[in-house]
Structure formats: C-alpha cells, structure tokens
Amino acid sequence: MIAPASAAAPQRFKIFRWKAIGPLLVLLVIVAVLWWLFADTIARRETQKVGTQMLGAKVEIQDLHLDLAHGKVLIRGLTVASPHEALRNLLQADELVADVDVVPLTEKKLIINRIAANGLRFGTPRETDGRVAAKSGEGIAGRVLAETHEWASQFQVPVLQLATGKISIDSLDPRRLQTIPAADALGARADSSQRAWKAAFDTLRLAPTLDSAQGTLEKLRRARVTDLATLNAARQAVDRLKRARDRVTTLERTVTQGVAKLKSGLAGLDSARGRDYALARGLLKLPSLNAPEVGAALFAPGAIRPFERVLYYAQLARRYMPPGLLPRATTGPTRVRRAGEDVRFPKERNLPAFLVRGAELSFLLQRAAEQPQRYAGSLSGLTSDPALYGRPTVGTATGPQLGAALMLNHLRSVPVDTAGATVGGIRFPAPRQPSSASISTATRSTPGS
Amino acid sequence: MFALIKLIQSLFGALHSEGTPDQLAAGIVLGSFLGLTPLVNIHNAVIFAALVLLNVSFAGGMLGWAFFIPFGFLLDPLFDWIGHTLLFTPALTPMFTSLYNMPVAPLTNFNNTVVLGSFVFAVLFALPLFLATRVGVTRYRATIGARVRQSKCYRAVMASKVYNVYKLFRP
Numbered sequence: 001m002i003a004p005a006s007a008a009a010p011q012r013f014k015i016f017r018w019k020a021i022g023p024l025l026v027l028l029v030i031v032a033v034l035w036w037l038f039a040d041t042i043a044r045r046e047t048q049k050v051g052t053q054m055l056g057a058k059v060e061i062q063d064l065h066l067d068l069a070h071g072k073v074l075i076r077g078l079t080v081a082s083p084h085e086a087l088r089n090l091l092q093a094d095e096l097v098a099d100v101d102v103v104p105l106t107e108k109k110l111i112i113n114r115i116a117a118n119g120l121r122f123g124t125p126r127e128t129d130g131r132v133a134a135k136s137g138e139g140i141a142g143r144v145l146a147e148t149h150e151w152a153s154q155f156q157v158p159v160l161q162l163a164t165g166k167i168s169i170d171s172l173d174p175r176r177l178q179t180i181p182a183a184d185a186l187g188a189r190a191d192s193s194q195r196a197w198k199a200a201f202d203t204l205r206l207a208p209t210l211d212s213a214q215g216t217l218e219k220l221r222r223a224r225v226t227d228l229a230t231l232n233a234a235r236q237a238v239d240r241l242k243r244a245r246d247r248v249t250t251l252e253r254t255v256t257q258g259v260a261k262l263k264s265g266l267a268g269l270d271s272a273r274g275r276d277y278a279l280a281r282g283l284l285k286l287p288s289l290n291a292p293e294v295g296a297a298l299f300a301p302g303a304i305r306p307f308e309r310v311l312y313y314a315q316l317a318r319r320y321m322p323p324g325l326l327p328r329a330t331t332g333p334t335r336v337r338r339a340g341e342d343v344r345f346p347k348e349r350n351l352p353a354f355l356v357r358g359a360e361l362s363f364l365l366q367r368a369a370e371q372p373q374r375y376a377g378s379l380s381g382l383t384s385d386p387a388l389y390g391r392p393t394v395g396t397a398t399g400p401q402l403g404a405a406l407m408l409n410h411l412r413s414v415p416v417d418t419a420g421a422t423v424g425g426i427r428f429p430a431p432r433q434p435s436s437a438s439i440s441t442a443t444r445s446t447p448g449s
Numbered sequence: 450m451f452a453l454i455k456l457i458q459s460l461f462g463a464l465h466s467e468g469t470p471d472q473l474a475a476g477i478v479l480g481s482f483l484g485l486t487p488l489v490n491i492h493n494a495v496i497f498a499a500l501v502l503l504n505v506s507f508a509g510g511m512l513g514w515a516f517f518i519p520f521g522f523l524l525d526p527l528f529d530w531i532g533h534t535l536l537f538t539p540a541l542t543p544m545f546t547s548l549y550n551m552p553v554a555p556l557t558n559f560n561n562t563v564v565l566g567s568f569v570f571a572v573l574f575a576l577p578l579f580l581a582t583r584v585g586v587t588r589y590r591a592t593i594g595a596r597v598r599q600s601k602c603y604r605a606v607m608a609s610k611v612y613n614v615y616k617l618f619r620p
Contacts, residue, residue: 020501108555327542329533332561337487338525340563343536345549 039066047075049334054320056133056141057083057090068105073098081130082123083145084309089126094119104351112356120363139331144315152308155300172283178272186265193258200251209244213237314408314417317393323410325387344384352385361397375399386410401425458606459515463508464589465598474582476506478575480513485521485528485574486567491557524570525563532566 035042044064051059062077075096082090095118101111133141174180216230216237223230322328325346332339344353361377377397383389392409401424409416463473482496500510521528535541548554558564597603 014504016502017504024498024501106552106556107550327537327545329536329562332563335487335489337522338529338563340525340529340532340561340566342558343545343560343562345542345546345560347546347550350550 040064043073051080052132053139053331053334054141055080055083055090055316056131056139056145057081058130058132068100068102071100071102073100079126081126083131083133083141083312086129086131087126089124089130090122092119092121092124093117107351108353109351110354111351113358115356115359117359117361117363120361122363140319141316144312144319148308148312148315151311152304155304172280176279177276179269179276182265182269182272186262186269189265190262193262197251197255197258200254204244204247204251206244206248209240213241310419317408317417318410318415321384321386321393321408321410321415323387323413323415325385346385346388348388350388352383352388354382354384355389356380356382373400375402459508459512461597461603461606463506463512464586465594465603466506466508468506468509470583470586470590472504473506473509473586474579475503476500476509477513477516477582478579479503479505480510480515481517481574481578482568482571483510483514484517485524485571487521487558487561487564490564491553492568521567524567528566528570529562530566531569532562532564535565535569536560536562 058081060079065074078093080090099113329341359379364372379395381393395406397404404421
C-alpha cells in the first residue's frame with residue numbers, strides 16, 4: 001500500500017500489493033471449483049458449437065464427461081443432423097468413448113488414440129430442422145454446400161416424357177411441314193440447272209469446229225512443207241480446238257458444282273424430313289425411347305443427389321485436411337467480438353492439431369427386424385495435418401449387403417480421394433412423370449445393387 | 450444504469466483517490482488491454498492478475514476496461530487487418546511456427562488475427578495512453594479537482610454503497 005499524500009516522511013514505493021494475493025487465490029479457487037462443476041457442460045457446448053460449425057448441421061450431445069486424469073472422454077446421446085435434409089439425422093450414437101492424449105492439450109492439440117462408438121444409427125428422423133450451412137450459407141461448410149449445390153444444379157435432368165392428353169392428328173397442318181416445300185424447291189432448281197446446262201452445251205457448237213479441224217488435217221496430209229498458207233490454217237485450227245476444249249472444261253466445272261449443290265439440297269431434304277418427323281412425333285407425344293434419355297430420367301435424380309452429398313463431404317475433408325505445411329487460415333471462433341481468422345502453423349516432426357489414430361464403429365441396422373443386421377467399421381489417421389501424420393486416412397465398413405472402403409490421401413499437393421462400395425438392397429426412386437398421364441407406365445421402385 | 454453509475458463512481462473515485470497519477474495511468478493502461486482485446490483469453494487473466502497484484506489503481510483499471518470496450522468493438526476491423534498482416538509476414542513465420550508448437554503459447558490464441566492485432570495495438574498504444582493519462586490526471590487535480598471534490602454532485606455519487614466495492618481495491 002502506498003503512503004498517503006499527506007504523510008510527512010517519504011516511504012519506499014511498493015510495487016506489489018501483497019494483501020491482494022489472498023483475494024486472488026480465493027478467485028482462483030472459485031474458478032477451479034466452477035471449472036470442476038461446469039467443465040463437462042462447457043466442453044459439451046464447445047463440442048456442439050465446433051461440430052456444428054465444421055459440419056454445417058446441428059451437432060447435439062446429451063451428456064459429455066471429461067476424465068482428464070485418465071485421458072478419457074465419454075459422450076452419450078450424440079446426434080448429428082443432416083446438412084442436406086431438414087428433418088433427418090446424419091447419424092446418432094448411443095455412446096462414444098475416446099482415449100485422449102492429455103499432454104498435447106497444453107499445445108491446443110487434440111490427439112485421440114482410439115474412439116469406440118456403439119449404437120450408431122443412420123438416417124433417423126428428427127423433429128426440427130437441423131441444417132445450419134444450408135440456411136445461413138456462412139462459414140466453410142456454407143461455402144462448400146453452395147459450391148456442390150451449384151455443381152449439381154448444372155445437370156438438367158429431363159423428365160421422362162410419355163404420351164399425355166388426347167392424341168390429335170388434326171393439328172398436323174401440311175403447311176407446317178418443311179419437306180414438301182424443300183423438295184419442290186430442289187426439283188425446280190434441278191430443272192433449272194438441267195436447262196442451263198443443255199443451253200450451255202448447245203452453245204459449245206463443237207461439231208463445226210471438229211469438222212473444220214478434220215478438213216485442215218486432211219489438207220495437211222497432202223500439203224508440202226513449203227505450203228505456208230496450209231500451215232497457217234492448221235495453227236488457226238489448233239487454236240479453235242483449244243478454245244473449244246476450254247469451253248468444255250468450263251461447262252464441266254459448272255455442271256460438277258451444280259450437281260454438288262443439288263446433292264446438298266438432297267441432304268437438306270433429309271434434315272427437313274427429320275424435322276417433320278419430330279414435329280409429327282411432338283404432336284403425337286410419343287415417348288422417347290432413346291436409351292440415354294430413359295437412363296438419365298430413371299437414374300440421374302437418384303444418382304446426382306447422393307453424389308452431391310459425397311462431393312460435399314469430400315470437399316469438406318479437403319478444406320479441413322489440406323496438404324502441405326504452409327500457414328493456413330480458418331474462420332475464428334464465434335463470439336460477440338469479430339471472429340477474425342485462426343492461422344495454423346504446422347511444423348515438421350510435430351503433432352498435428354487434430355488426430356484420430358483409430359476409431360472402431362459398430363452399429364445395427366433394421367433393429368426392429370427379427371434379425372437385425374450388424375455392421376462394423378474402422379477409421380484411422382483422421383487428421384487436420386496429413387503431411388505431419390504422413391499416412392492417408394483410411395476407413396472401412398463391412399456388413400450384410402455392404403462392403404465399403406475409403407482412402408483420403410492428402411499427403412501431396414494434389415489430394416487423391418478414393419472410395420469404393422458394394423451395396424445391396426438399394427431402392428431407386430420412381431421416375432418423375434406428368435401427373436396427367438393418360439398412358440401409365442409400369443415403373444416401380446425395385447431393389448437393386 | 451447500475452453500470453453507468455459504477456463507471457461514474459469509478460471515474461471520480463479514481464481521479465480523487467490517494468493514488469499517484471502514475472498509478473492511475475498504469476491502471477488505466479492495464480484496463481485498456483482488457484477492453485481492447487477479446488476478453489476470454491489467457492493473456493487477460495495475466496493482465497487481471499497484474500491489475501490486482503501490482504500497486505496500480507484498480508479503479509483506474511476498471512475505468513480503462515469499461516472505457517475501451519466500445520473502442521475494441523469499433524476497431525475490430527483494424528485489429529483483424531493488423532493481425533492478418535503480422536501472421537502472414539514471411540519473416541515472422543518461423544517465430545509464430547515455434548510459438549504455435551510449444552506448450553501453453555497456443556492457448557493464448559495469439560494465432561487469431563483479432564487477438565494478435567488488438568494485443569499489438571494495445572501494447573503500442575500503452576505508452577502514449579500512460580503519458581497522456583498521467584498528464585491529464587495531474588492537471589485535473591491541480592485545477593478543478595478540489596472544486597469537484599467539494600461539489601454536492603460528487604458527494605452524492607460517492608455516498609452510494611457501490612463505492613465501497615471500489616474501495617476494497619483502491620491503491
């Protein structure tokens with residue numbers, strides 16, 4: 001405590017306020033007690049918040065217990081909503097037990113040696129909309145969702161057009177057909193060309209020229225070498241023959257070009273006929289039975305959507321598991337103040353910021369059935385810094401009618417994600433049809449592989 | 450309303466405390482760290498401990514904290530820019546990489562652009578703030594301090610029991 005200003009004798013200035021140590025210690029004890037009381041709640045809320053932010057869908061946890069002394073984290077009642085479907089969960093887990101390395105926590109690094117998950121369920125219904133990124137469009141998840149949605153929306157899958165309404169042939173107006181006028185025009189052009197070529201051939205007048213040349217040739221046979229007049233006549237005859245040849249060549253070129261144009265007109269006639277057929281088919285509204293169109297209409301809606309979702313998770317993995325060791329920024333934590341960006345500085349031969357060394361999953365499907373199907377899965381090397389861990393992320397799942405494997409190799413500058421699965425019992429959705437169809441099709445969703 | 454009264458009490462209490470202008474200015478500087486940087490961070494625990502343990506004006510600290518909170522919100526874009534610039538400066542990358550991979554340091558959230566930017570700003574702002582506050586308090590006490598102390602308004606404010614809270618930590 002400093003001396004009052006009115007003190008007569010100067011006292012030594014004290015830097016520390018020793019009497020405040022007591023209240024400060026009390027404050028620390030209070031903080032410690034509060035932590036002891038509320039650590040589980042704080043960890044549960046933070047896990048929910050971070051999970052929701054990363055996945056773009058609500059992550060809910062019923063109960064979370066931290067046992068840092070033994071490096072264990074127990075999660076009960078985990079529910080992860082689907083980022084794509086409003087009233088559906090991505091997964092639910094009855095219990096998750098994680099073995100955590102405690103020392104790396106002081107470096108703000110979460111290293112999970114093993115996770116055991118029991119009672120996993122997928123695609124269960126939920127009562128509230130759990131989508132976050134789809135509604136807000138914010139954060140990495142929001143951006144990735146928008147990108148994948150834009151990618152999927154570029155595929156305009158045509159509806160399978162079958163005959164609808166009353167078929168009427170009265171509406172087929174011959175004046176709307178293109179083939180007949182085109183054929184008439186082509187015929188007229190052919191006649192015109194024929195007349196022109198005949199006239200041109202007539203104007204060649206080759207017979208007098210040939211007769212004259214024949215006469216000159218006869219004269220030449222009988223002429224002497226010194227008969228200059230005959231020689232001069234022969235030269236003139238040769239010139240006339242050359243000019244006649246040029247006229248023939250010109251006529252031949254003209255005819256060739258004309259024939260080519262007529263052939264082109266014939267091809268145009270075929271096109272016009274195709275258009276007329278299409279017009280007639282359009283009037284009749286006959287179903288298109290082209291294999292690619294039928295295939296697209298039947299399978300594309302059922303294939304693009306799952307692929308869009310797979311692409312979403314693959315892109316998220318690429319954002320959260322980037323290759324290389326350069327500093328990289330992610331959106332900072334949500335708070336009242338501006339979030340800013342968190343910049344990570346991975347360093348060689350150090351632990352990554354997040355790592356799941358191994359996870360074992362077991363789950364039952366069709367629990368209500370007499371013989372529920374038991375599935376098992378494993379995951380290893382899930383990390384935020386693949387370059388530090390040095391091995392790709394590998395996942396497998398096996399069970400009745402299922403065999404799946406996944407490898408995310410983000411070790412090099414170009415990430416390679418590979419996945420393969422054999423799944424049985426899939427039901428394809430029925431193709432979209434106009435509701436007023438008068439000709440019904442016998443399409444039904446059937447199980448397939 | 451309570452917060453406003455408390456702030457006014459803190460202001461007058463600090464200005465008319467027995468602490469020296471240096472103590473008051475140091476308290477306000479430490480309080481400015483709490484106000485300018487995002488609160489829930491380890492460095493603020495250290496600042497708060499320093500405010501309690503060091504022989505500086507605790508009321509000044511509370512005053513500085515309350516006074517600089519709005520400026521913290523207002524200057525967040527600037528802090529973000531400062532932090533981003535520093536964290537992505539190639540020359541500083543080795544230092545940040547070492548800090549990021551050593552125990553405890555990452556818990557300070559120094560790798561957040563707003564936290565680093567606001568902390569650096571607060572450090573740079575500390576000396577000018579200290580000098581300006583010291584001069585201001587000295588001049589206040591030399592000029593109108595005595596008259597304010599005699600005013601009814603001052604006595605009314607200080608008569609409130611809330612003032613006693615502040616008294617617990619007065620220098």
